[in-house]
Amino acid sequence: MGEGTSAPLVAAIERTWAAIQQRHSDVPEVVVTLASGRTVKGVNLGHFAPDRWVRGDEVVHELFIGGEGLSRGGVDVLGTLLHEAAHGAANTRGIKDTSRQGRYHNAAFRSIAESFGLTLEKDPRIGWSVTTVPTGTAETYAAEVAQLTAAITAYRRSESPDAEGKTKSNNGRTAVCSCSRKIRASNAVIDAGPILCGLCGTEFETEEQYQKGKTPLDLRARGV
Numbered sequence: 001m002g003e004g005t006s007a008p009l010v011a012a013i014e015r016t017w018a019a020i021q022q023r024h025s026d027v028p029e030v031v032v033t034l035a036s037g038r039t040v041k042g043v044n045l046g047h048f049a050p051d052r053w054v055r056g057d058e059v060v061h062e063l064f065i066g067g068e069g070l071s072r073g074g075v076d077v078l079g080t081l082l083h084e085a086a087h088g089a090a091n092t093r094g095i096k097d098t099s100r101q102g103r104y105h106n107a108a109f110r111s112i113a114e115s116f117g118l119t120l121e122k123d124p125r126i127g128w129s130v131t132t133v134p135t136g137t138a139e140t141y142a143a144e145v146a147q148l149t150a151a152i153t154a155y156r157r158s159e160s161p162d163a164e165g166k167t168k169s170n171n172g173r174t175a176v177c178s179c180s181r182k183i184r185a186s187n188a189v190i191d192a193g194p195i196l197c198g199l200c201g202t203e204f205e206t207e208e209q210y211q212k213g214k215t216p217l218d219l220r221a222r223g224v
Contacts, residue, residue: 012151037066066154074149080208175204
C-alpha cells in the first residue's frame with residue numbers, strides 16, 4: 001500500500017517549517033494538525049497556538065492548517081506557513097503582535113512578517129493580516145514549494161450552504177461582530193440598516209456580507 005494522503009502532506013509541511021527555522025532561528029517547534037478550517041466568518045487557513053500540546057514534561061506549540069486552504073496550491077500554503085511562523089517568532093520574542101482575541105494584526109506583526117519575506121496589506125478589520133508571497137520568496141523556498149505541490153493531492157471541500165446546494169432559511173440569518181458575539185435576526189431587520197455591537201462598536205455582519213469583502217489570507221492565525 002502507498003503512504004496515503006495525509007502522511008506525505010504533513011511531512012512536506014514539517015520540512016517546509018524546518019526550512020523556515022533554518023533561516024529564522026526563533027521560529028519554534030510545532031505539532032502539525034490538519035482539519036476543517038470552517039468558521040462562522042469563512043475559512044481559517046491556519047493558526048499558531050502556543051503551548052497546546054504536552055510531551056512528557058514539556059509543552060509544544062500547535063501549527064494548524066485548514067484543509068480547505070490546500071486548494072490554493074503550494075505557493076499560497078507556503079504563505080500560510082510563513083505567516084504562522086511570524087506569529088511563532090513573535091511568541092518566542094515575547095512580542096504582542098495581535099489584539100482583539102488574536103484577530104487584529106498590528107505593526108509588530110507586519111515588521112516580523114516582512115522580515116520573513118511576505119508582502120502585507122492592511123485590512124481595516126483585521127490589520128496587517130493580508131499576506132502574499134512575492135516571487136523572490138517563492139524562489140527562495142522553491143524546493144519546499146515543489147514538495148508541498150506534490151504532496152497536495154487532496155483538499156477539503158467547503159461546507160457552505162451554496163456549495164452543498166442547500167436552500168437558505170427563511171427564518172432569519174446569523175450575524176457576527178468583531179468580538180464574535182452572535183445574533184439572529186429576520187432578513188427584514190438585517191436589511192433595514194446597520195446593527196451595532198454595544199461592546200466593540202462594530203457592525204454585525206452576515207456571513208454573505210463578510211465573504212464579499214474578504215481576501216484570501218484574511219482569516220489567520222490563532223483561531224481567526
